[in-house]
Amino acid sequence: MKPYKACSCRDPQTKRLLGKKCPDLGKKGHGGWYARYEAPPSAEGKRRQPRIGPFDTERECKVELGKVLGTAASPKAHDERKTTLGEYLERRYAWRKSEAETGEGLAKSTLDAERETIDLYGKPGLGHIKVVDLTDEHFRELYAAMRKINRPEEQGDRSEILRRLKDARATREGKRVHSRPIGESRIRRVHAVLHGALTDASKLSKIRPDNPCDGVWRSKGGKRKQGRAKPLLWAVERVEQWEKTGVVPAKVMVWTAPQTGNFLDFAEASAERLYPALHLTAYFGPRRSELVGAEDQHLSLERGWLHVLQAQADDELDDTKTEAGWRQIPLDDETIRVHKVWHKRRLEERLAWGEAYQDSGRVYVYEDGSELKPEYLSSRFRILIERYGNIRAKAKEGWAVERIARKFRTTEAAVEVALRMVLPPIRFHDLRHGAATMLLAAGVDDKFVSEVLGHASVAFTKDVYAVVAEEMAADAVRRISAFIPRQSRLSAVSAITVPSGG
Template sequence: MKPYKSCSCRDPETKKLLGKKCPDLSKKGHGGWYSRYEAPKSADGKRRQPRIGPYDTERECKAELGKVLGTAANPKAHDERKTTLGQFLERRYAWRKSEAETGEGLKKSTLDSEREALDLYLIPGLGHIKVVDLDDEHVRELYQAMRKLNRPEEQGDRSEILRRLKDARATRGGKRLHSRPIGESRIRRVHAVLHGALADASKLSKIRTDNPADGVWRTKGGKRKQGRARPLLWTAERVEAWEKTGNVPAKVMVWTTDQAGNFLDFCEASDERLYPAFHLDAYYGPRRGELVGAEEKDLSLERRRLHVLQAQADDELDDTKTESGYRQIPLDDETVRVLRAWHKRKLEERLAWGEAYQDAARVFCYEDGTALKAAYLSSRFRILLERHANIRAKGKEGWSVERIARKYRTTEAAVEAALRLVLPPIRFHDLRHGAATMLIAAGCDDKFVSEVLGHASVAFTRDVYQVLAEELAEDATRRIAAFIPRQNRLSAVGASTVPSGG
C-alpha cells in the first residue's frame, strides 16, 4: 500500500484520533509516515493488514515497506516481527545444543565458546534489538565498544552499549573475568557466531531477507588468498645447490634433525640467554605468540606439562589463534632440565636487578622481568643464524678456533659447533614446522602431534606434514647408508658368484 501521513492528534470535541484527517499534517515536522501491507491470514482465516511506522520521511517509509514486503509472503516472518535478537540467539543455541547431545552436532568446546560469545557480548550488546530491525550500524557499534573495553578510551565513553558489556563481563559463574583488552581474534570469533545466527534467520527461519553482518568484518588488504605453502626439507642436495646459487627452493623450508640439533648445540654453547625458548619451539612447536604469552603459573615442571592458554599478539595478551590452541604440551626429560636451568637463571637475574625488577610472571621475559615482544624472538633467531654463518666463513678462511672465539666473543665450543655443519636459512616460525615433521617421523601418532601443535584437525596435520616426514626419514636412511663404509661390496659380490671346483 502507498505510504501515508498520520498523527496522534484528537478531535477537541469527540476526543477521537484525527489520524490522516488532521489539518496540521501539511506543517513541517507534524505527524509521521506510515504504511500497511497485506500479511498472511491468521489461523482462523481473518485478514491481517499490519501497520509500520512512524518514519520521518516518505522515503524512509517506502524503504522499510520494501523490506517488509520481501518477507511478507512467509507467515513466519510476520509472527517473528517482535522477536528480539536475544530471543532468537537463545532459541538457536538450544537447537544446536540438542543436536550436539545426539552426537551429530557441534563439539562441546565449540558450544562453550558460542555460549560465552552470547553471554558476554551479543546478548548484552544487541539482544534487546528486534531481529528485523538489526542493521550493520548496530553490529559495528558492538565491535567498537568491544575494542574499548579495558583500554584508556573506555573511561571517557558513557555509551549504553559499553555499560552493558562491562556489566556482563564483571562476573561470570562467581568468578571475576580478566581485565585484559579484547583482541581482534576474539571479535572475529564473536562475529562468526553473529553472522551464522543471522544467516539462519534469513535463510532458514526467513525472518528477514538479508544478513546485516555481511561485509562488516573485512580482511586486511585486497590481495587474493594464496594457497597453503607446502614445506620442503633442507636435504643435503638442496643445501649444496643453495650454497652454489643462493636460491632458496621454497618459501617454507624445514631443517633436518641434524641441522636443528646443530643450531641448538650452537645456542647452548654460546650461552644464548633465550636458548630455552628455541629449544622448546624446536621440540614441540608452540607458536611465537604462545611462547612469549606463556605465564609461569601455566608451566609445571613437576608434572612435566605446559598449558597453552593464551598468546601475545603485538603487545597484548589475547586468546590462542584457534579454539584448538588451548592445549597441554607434555615435556620430555631434557626439556625439563633446560627449563629448570632457565628458572634458576631468572632467579639470579631477579636478585641482580633488585627493586628495579618488573615481574611480568611470564615463562620467557627480558632480563628485567618485563614481557618479551614477539618480534624480539625472531630478531634473536636471525642474529644467531648470521653469527653461525660468519663463524663458518672465518673457518673457511683458515682462522683457528681460538681466534674465531675471540673475534665473536663466544666460546670455543660454540665455534666448533658452527664449524661442524652448515645451517641453511629458515624463519623462526619454521621451527614449528620442523617440530611437527620430526614428531611424525619419530613415530608419534598423528592425533598426538595435532594436539601438541594445536592444529584444528588431525587431517590438517597429516595433509601438511606427512610427505615431509617421509622425506625426512628417507634422507636419514641415505645418510646412514653413506656413513657406513662398504668398500668390499663389489668384490664380495663378485667372489660369491664364482663357481666352485674345476
C-alpha cells in the same frame, strides 16, 4: 498498510493537525511519507497499529515497511525496535557470564576476549545503532576502520567511526591497548563475536528476521582454494642450490636432524636467554602462542611433563587453537635439565630486580618477569639465524675466530659451532614442523606424535608429515652409507673401473 503522505500543519481555527488533509501536500518538499501496519495485540488484548515515518520518498517508506512487516508477527520485535547493538551486546554478555558461573558456559578466557571485543570494537564502532537498522555495510565499515589502526593510514582518516575506536583504545589501566596494527585473524575473531550476537538477536530474541553479518566475509572468487602447504626437507642438494641462487624452494622448510642440533648448539653456546623455549619447540613442537601462554603451575620438572591448557596468539590469553590442543607433553631428561637451569636463572633475575620484578606466573618471561610478546620469540630466532650466517660470511673473508666473536659480541664456542655446517633459513613455526618430522622419522608412533603436537587427528599428522619424514630417514641412511668406508665397496668399484688384463 499502503504508504500515505501527511504533514504537521494545523488548522488555523481548530488548531488540529491536518495530516493527510493538508492542501499543501502536493507541493514539493512539503510533508513526509508514513505507513501503518497491524501489530500483535497488547498485553491487554487491545489492537495496535503503529505508524512509521516520516520518510522523504514513498520508496523509502515502502522499504522500511517491508522490514517492519518481516517481524510483525513477533511482539518482542516491536518492543525492542529501539534496542541498540551496544545494549544487546551487554545483555547477551550478562547471559553468557551467568551461564559460565554455573560451570556450564564459556571459559573465563573466552568471556574475557568477548568483553574486550565489546569494549574496544562493538560498542565504540556500532553500539549506538539500533539492531533493526544494522546492515552489512556497517560491519564492513567497522572492519575497514580496524585495519587502519596503528598504521600510517590512521593519520589521514578523520572518519567518526575510526575516532571512536581510537578513543576506546586510548587507555586501559593507564596504557594504550594494543599498540600494534590489527591483523586479519583478530578482525575475524571480532566478527565471530558480532555474528554470534546478531544470530541470537535474530533466532532467539526475534528482534529482526535476518543476520546482517552474513556474507561479510567472502572467499576470493575465481581463485582455486590452495591446500595446506606441506614441508620440504633441507636436504644436501637443496642447500647447495640455495647457496648458489638464494632461492628457498618452498614456503615451509624443515631442517634435518643435524641442522637442528647444530642450531640448538649455536643458540646455547651464544648464551641465548630464551634457549629453553627454542629447545622445547625443536624437540616437541608446541606452538609459539602455547609457549608464551604456558604458566609455571602447568610445568612439572619432577614428573617430567608440561600441560598445554591455554595460548596467547596476540595480546590476550585464550584457549588453545583447537580442543585437541589441550594436551600433556612429556619431557625427556635433557629438556628437564635445560629447564632446571632456566628456573635457576629466573630466580637470580627476580633477586636482581627486587621490588620492580613483575611475577606474571609464566614459564617464559622477560628479565623483569613480565609476560612475553609472541613476536619477541620469533625476533630472537631470526636474530640467531642472521648472526649464524654473518659469522660464516666473515670466516670466508679470513677473519679469525676471536675477531668474529668480538665483532658479533658472542662466544668463541658459538663461532666454532657456526663454522661446522651451512644453516639454511626457516621460520620459527617451522621448528614445530621439524619436531613432528623428526619424531616420525625416529619411528615414534603416529598417534603419540599427533597427541604431542595437538593435532585434531592422526590422519592429519600423517598427511602433512609422512612424506618429509620418509625423506629425512632416507637422507640419514644416505649420509651414514657415505660416511662409513667399506673395503668391499672399494673392491667393487675397482672391479668396475679397472679393466682386466689379457
